[in-house]
Amino acid sequence: MNEKELHKGLGKLFGAPNTDDMRLFFKGKNKAMKNKLTSVSEAVSSLVMDGDYLAIGGFGGVRIPTAIIHEILRQKKKNLGFAGHVSTHDCQLLSAGKCFNRCDAAYIVGLEARGLSKNARRIFESGDIEITEWSNAALAWRFKAAAMGIPFLPARVMLGTDTFKYSAAIEMECPFTQQKLTALPALYPDVAIIHVHKADVFGNCQINGILVADDDISKASRKVIITTETIISNEEIRREPEKTVIPYWYVDAVIEVPYGSYPGNMPGEYFSDETHLKKWLLAEKDQETFEKFIEHQIYSSADFYEYLEKNGGMNNMKELVRLEHLY
């Protein structure tokens, strides 16, 4: 093998890393610090368009924007793309709604230790979805490149593997050391949807616990929708500026959604509802049962709170709070 032979991934790049176009876009973005409070349905209908590329905050079953994803299903958004960056219950939901036609996949169709989503698997095995392979670090650093405003970041992952072969990365030689590196193209999502612990009405956000990639996702995306456990005052934000993870100028919409990560875990607030997540995996085993299940859980629910009520409401939430705090 020629040591200096440089390879190119076969995968499709969903969106070119055009930093100058994005600079112009960000230049034109309204940076007025105005009240951005809205409703879930209004945010989804005005900011998520058919065909948009989504980045979903959190970690699959941890700090996920469930209310927004449910609404994307109810509004029957189609032909979306998304970053499968540890996409677990979120991938399961988007698969249930048949909402997407393309995916950058680092972690999809699984729910970690809980098992695999049969329905999501069926969709990804159908051959109907355009899929490009990546690793978790590759997607995290692709968001970081976009956040930095550069067209790519070099890294030392994916080299020599089929993960690289089916990615859209390109090998390059380091101009300083002549090492072989993977060039990871900047990833600019159309819309980021992120659930946080606290935000003010302008979109200044605080997150407790792990950030996953949400700091970079918010900087990389054209539009950012925030759901928050609690709205806090701007004075509170200014009192502890070191806690601001996402500043207001990236944010387009803010919605107060207490318990909004359910059935996912919200660090420091409530644990994941493992019984409910098991019901999803079980319902997916039979197509007819599953269709009735999502009709009952999502399509026939007017909003996220009707869904929450159907699954035990506040009594169940209190139990999940208890579990989180290991009482």
Next chain:
Amino acid sequence: MKARYNPMELMITIAARNLEDGAMVVVGTGVPCAAAMLAQMTHAPNLTILFEAGGVAPILPTMPISVGDSRTTHKALKATSMAEIMELCQAGIVDYCFLGGAQIDKYGNLNSTIIGNDYYKPITRFPGSGGANDLASLCWKTLVVTPQNQKRFANKVDFITTPGYLQGGNSRYDAGLPANTGPFKVITDIGVYGYHTETKEMMLLSLHPGKTMTDVQENTEFEILIPDQFETTLEPTEEELKTLREKVDPTQVIIGRS
């Protein structure tokens, strides 16, 4: 006579012994996490456990369900981003990564992406790399824990998701992966394996009590190198088993799988 321990308990105990006090390890949920917890509660109280989602040095109260759930930052030193965890690995600070079961070949390459010959229309789609490719590319030593059978120990994996020694010899480093990194050990329900220093083929290091060479061969599609001398695995001690059963996995989520 009832066995003193089951195969899962044996695998976790051996895996734990491979993590020395003062080391840094990135783990996933399940067996790797149980092993790291057991190590921390026995011989390695200063083991720094990292989770790819951002948890740094937690004191784990119970087994996490997700590598990002709040248990992964319980009494932790830091809660950060995935990029920062991966940057630590890329910078060379992290000693071990610990990966779970998958299809593995004789060079330690792992498949967790597809079963089938056509990537675009697979027979079975699995999650993909997650952080496995990154961790096995960047951490100094990769440990794998997996049950051993013909299907898992495959002649050729359908898809190289995560790099081992690639095509053997020097191919891993020719591909550009960091020098001196790579697969370290594979721990199964039959034995413990390492890799030949030059050819990088999988090689028997120790056989578990009661297991035979026939067990090794019958549960492997490829040829495993058998050196002239190999050891018999030391059985779990009473203390290790007690800690594993009472503190690490009291509800038998993992050890009950045997």
